[in-house]
Amino acid sequence: MKLLKVDTVNEARSKLADCCAGTMLQTEMRGLLDAAGCILAEDIYSKENIPPYRRSIMDGYAVRSRDLGAAGDMIPTMLKVKGEVLLGSDSSDLNVEPGCCVYVPTGGYVPDGADSVVMIEYCEAFGAGMLAVSKSASPGENVVQVGEDISEGVMLLPKGRKLRPQDLGVLAACGVTEIPVFAPWKVTVISTGDELVSPDRTPGPGQIRDINTYTIASRSIAEGFDVVRTVYVKDERDAIVNALETAKADSDLVVMSGGSSQGKKDMTAELIEGAADHGVLTHGIAAKPGKPTITGFDRKSRTLFIGLPGHPAAALMVYEQILIELWRKMTCLEKERTVRAQINVNIPSAPGRMTSQLVRLRGEDSPVAEPVFARSGMISPVSEADGYFVMTENQEGIRPGDMVDVHLWK
């Protein structure tokens, strides 16, 4: 039996990160809707004040508050109506002189001279362009000041923000319509194995349906990656070499999943060694699940390779913890919120290996994480689980009452 030095998950990720530095992260410009869900590649600053002019938040009359004094129900103040602000029209020549007022709709420009807006409910029109106002006003009332929403020069959004609808709203408001985002990685997913059949077929004796193609491709899409192709190839050296070469030509990331038997693991390592001019970086990781994991890098074509364990649950977990996490760290993605939950049972760790434990969450106020146990190769527990928590290499397991941070599944 060949003995290999395995890496911790962090070591495996660091080795890939070192190779990636400066080459694997490209910035591209996208329009507003195309940038939704993408990750900002730069801090974005406002070049403008929003609103650029004082704006009313009510339908009403722009007034000089001093004019209204103690106006009230009993003793209204009479003002002269000098005009009307129309939405979308230039009203900057209007001016509210003492004793005067101007009609302003919600969102409308508040003319110079005025310092507040009285709601239309407190105003009554009289003949001869006069208005009775039955309420006093304080300076600034119902008026949004210039730059009160967003002032010129402030940071709107930080690098690493995954753009949500309201973030696009802020960018639209400030006229930022060419948005620098990290170009999503292009991914090829290769599944190998003579025993695999397509999910729409009934497996014969000794056969099994291909699962990893679907979990890995959809997880990639959920993270915003661009899945270029999914390929199934038999365990034939030439066929796999061809698939790897095709993938190198247009993919940033090639994800292989093959069998978990020793012979297959050795072949995957050998083929990645052949395809990647920088060679194999990691051969085996100290993680449970996930030991048989192989990574490599091709400098010339700028392609990352990862050979995942064959078991679907392990493959998904390793993909999450090495590749997805690498992408998140490289793009400075804002930290995902975990759920702090209590464990009520003993859970052993695998000594010397990082252990990922599937859990189901129960309860709202003080959530409890119930472990979901999965034997090697089983898929249903992953689907039953809400997420997982991690015990580090040196941690000795969990005792009842311990708190853990649960990463929710995407």
Add this chain to the structure above:
Amino acid sequence: MKLLKVDTVNEARSKLADCCAGTMLQTEMRGLLDAAGCILAEDIYSKENIPPYRRSIMDGYAVRSRDLGAAGDMIPTMLKVKGEVLLGSDSSDLNVEPGCCVYVPTGGYVPDGADSVVMIEYCEAFGAGMLAVSKSASPGENVVQVGEDISEGVMLLPKGRKLRPQDLGVLAACGVTEIPVFAPWKVTVISTGDELVSPDRTPGPGQIRDINTYTIASRSIAEGFDVVRTVYVKDERDAIVNALETAKADSDLVVMSGGSSQGKKDMTAELIEGAADHGVLTHGIAAKPGKPTITGFDRKSRTLFIGLPGHPAAALMVYEQILIELWRKMTCLEKERTVRAQINVNIPSAPGRMTSQLVRLRGEDSPVAEPVFARSGMISPVSEADGYFVMTENQEGIRPGDMVDVHLWK
């Protein structure tokens, strides 16, 4: 001033739900990758046992555990090697007789007669097809039993599950490749307003950039809806009527956002009344933000209409709480997890109206929700916030120390 009876948010949603019942939810069949992120329209049951045959979780030898007795380092047991299971080949004619064993790779078929698998590390080949095994075995060791992962007849996934990568894995494992999901709503987003300019233009005096098109469209896409088109129209009756008629022809949902002035609100209501044969259902809701909200339904074309407040933050919040929530309830979507957080300040509610308060979350173990205050019409606070919590119509506000459930923004 026209007085209108306003609905609570729940009433507004119920009225729409009544109209929708039986018409607005269609099921469609999708393939595995196309179903990612969609919502299951039916409970899915397994028609098979997974694994369909006993499977080894190790590279090793299938044995009869009784044969090994007290085998150990010092006194290995000798077994006769009767053959080898090959992945992907039919090995069902192999049989492990007393005193015999068969090589099985990880994931391979465990032949009849054998009841456990000994890891290859404990086995040493001798001449003449004999194997020395230096470890005893317990029945079932390293063997996954038939149906142990998934047994025939069990529910795999419930109606209302938003399909995650691992859920697709379970479906692939069981050969479910035509998946009944709810057809995503087709949405037309219409923005109206003479004062609006496209975000790539610099607004002149009295003008403002269009924000709602981008927040509402991207929020729709994030929920899985299919945005058919986004349209901007001036405040011209005929142009809006045309846009509504075009939208009715191919959309399930027409979202209008116009100005917030009283004149515009009246026009929106009148135009929805004209386009929707079932008329206007709700005209104003008891919610802060969100009062000027109008809904309607057209029976003939099966189209929902909603006129949102003009202010971007209010528009997004109302869209979330009425339309997105309606979709989630109708599709039985599994409840989204909220974050339980403490409030450390006084927060007033709006008496008689449901109040949504934006918050930023701080801290991991015992999260604190800091209110983010937004004046009417401001967009930046929504982007600063991590989410929001809701105070009901009858709630009197929040006191320091109170706990709230924070809905995280999508």
